[in-house]
Amino acid sequence: MTAATATTAETFRPALHYAARNTWLNDPNGLIFHDGVYHLYYQNNPLDNVWGNMSWGHATSPDLLTWTEHPVAITCDDEEDIFSGSIVFDRDNTSGFGTDSAPPLVAIYTSAFKPGSAHHGVQAQSLAYSLDGGYTWTKHAANPVLNRGSAEFRDPKVLRYDGGAGSYWVMVAVEATDFQVVLYKSKDLKDWELLSTFGPANATGGVWECPDLFPLPVDGDPNDLQWVLTVNLNPGGPNSGSAGQYFVGDFDGTTFSSATTVTDGLQDPDRLGEYLWLDWGRDYYAAVSFSEAPDNRRLMIGWMNNWQYANEIPTSPWRSTMSMVREVSLQSMDGSWRLVQQVAGDPAPLAEQTPSFTLAAVEISDGHHVLDGAAGSVQRIELALTPGTAEECGLIVRGDGAQGTRIGIRPADDRIVVDRRESGQTDFHGSFASVDTAPIRTTDGTYELTVYVDRCSVEVFAQGGQVTLTELIFPAATSTAVSLYAVGGTATINNLSVTQYA
Incomplete structure (x- = not known):
């Protein structure tokens, strides 16, 4: 874009x-x-x-x-x-x-x-x-x-x-x-x-x-x-x-x-x-x-x-x-x-007290799965997932079709990844489009993510805050979809909740 x-x-x-x-x-x-x-x-x-x-x-x-x-x-x-x-x-x-x-x-x-x-x-x-x-x-x-x-x-x-x-x-x-x-x-x-x-x-x-x-x-x-x-x-x-x-x-x-x-x-x-x-x-x-x-x-x-x-x-x-x-x-x-x-601060006063979207115990297959009712540009997303045969699985936020910012797990490598190559405007500088990763340890085979999405950023807190990744993004105002994805196999979404802030 x-x-x-x-x-x-x-x-x-x-x-x-x-x-x-x-x-x-x-x-x-x-x-x-x-x-x-x-x-x-x-x-x-x-x-x-x-x-x-x-x-x-x-x-x-x-x-x-x-x-x-x-x-x-x-x-x-x-x-x-x-x-x-x-x-x-x-x-x-x-x-x-x-x-x-x-x-x-x-x-x-x-x-x-x-x-x-x-x-x-x-x-x-x-x-x-x-x-x-x-x-x-x-x-x-x-x-x-x-x-x-x-x-x-x-x-x-x-x-x-x-x-x-x-x-x-x-x-x-x-x-x-x-x-x-x-x-x-x-x-x-x-x-x-x-x-x-x-x-x-x-x-x-x-x-x-x-x-x-x-x-x-x-x-x-x-x-x-x-x-x-x-x-x-x-x-x-x-x-x-x-x-x-x-x-x-x-x-x-x-x-x-x-x-x-x-x-x-x-x-x-x-x-x-x-x-x-x-x-x-x-x-x-x-x-x-x-x-x-x-x-x-x-x-x-x-x-x-x-x-x-x-x-x-x-x-x-x-x-x-x-x-x-x-x-x-x-x-x-x-x-x-x-x-x-x-x-540190509690964003709850900015939002409804209960999540606006929830999902539990769903298996996803290879591909991209839009979550109807979860769209938003300022939100907190809480996700627990267990990879199955997938090489990579996770979320796409601020999406538009298959594009958006990918936040996923690569279980074979013990890595979490944020991919912003298709996150919106990226061509203002040659080094902005990126795939950034960090080491992550599973807890009994499960990965937990809390993601704060804002109009120009994502802040990812993984495994209770043991690992964090902060990234700027510049999506179109109309790019608000939230999706799940898997690559090369299946994964189980144990639970997911979305709280809207604006």
Whole structure:
């Protein structure tokens, strides 16, 4: 299908995902829950719908589903672009930007200094503070506060460490082209001392960006905590282009030690599939977590795009969206650990309380089987299937005849696959049409999928969230059919339900 397909750019505006009204966005920044509100800041070009003029856009939500866009929070100027970073609630006013009775929010961001600046060519870490709950910001007069003289030092994620080594702020940032995470500590967010470095390790096929570091209980046991270090890279993902990886291990207040490193140093291309990936799809990048999330939940959101084609996706005047917010947990598996991800917000208020379509105990044969009554453009599909003799079997969503986005299982290969070669508009960039796969393990011969379909995306959560794949798609507005398919044999649909959201 070509760009001549009868769609308009607004056809693709998502219902379940955040997109700016009429500008460009990329990496999520400064994620924080404060005074009962989730704040999403993000890399934003306030003047256009392609990358440039990097500033921090801003949106808020009471429920992680409905978002309100606000004026640009921290703007670029003649001296600097405002690259990625994080926000902390400085409740003890360690920075001195607020008062004991009115502590500030403090943003820690990368200043990418421009020609004419005294720091031209350098990326260094700077501060801004807010005294009104995150809606207006003042840049610190003594910026930058941490300067290594590097052109590739960026993306600070700051957390509060309280442990055996003491109590202080920890900054996790990257030396991007060295494939290295650098850790610093500070008492006041202004003066920083180097703690340690981590890397290179595992995937190093592209620059390292947007790290995060946090503890999680294993299998929900608060007495068994492991630390998770995430780091995104571009390119070098498991299915090409941008992606995010993670490591599990220990952080003692000084050093992160990984227990899941497969290759120290530069990656072994033949072992790419052995690394731990946040998402195996093409369109989940720069994922980081919220600070101060209630009930100690670890909530993450990623940029739903890929630098291979990000500036050319066929939407206007807006371009790019965020993923749905995910709650992540840590599960023991085969003597190691894996992140498990589930959608964090409950879309039920957007839909009927009961599925609009259900199916149970049906065998399908070789071919393509349209489900009458299941069509939709914004929906959740839950499916459990048992392959029989089929070489591949699964779903086709946002379909039109035999075309659409295929989400299937290849049991002989222990793979899940998302095929978007016939998903709608694909010819805007040569690398967009793709067949993306991930390893998947059966549970007693059965595979379970939860698929969130939106107007320009699918997010697939397999086997209870053990495996995820996130993919952009650009189908015609009239392509709404849901189908089952099998290739080369039979499969049994144990149960299927479809819930419509719009």
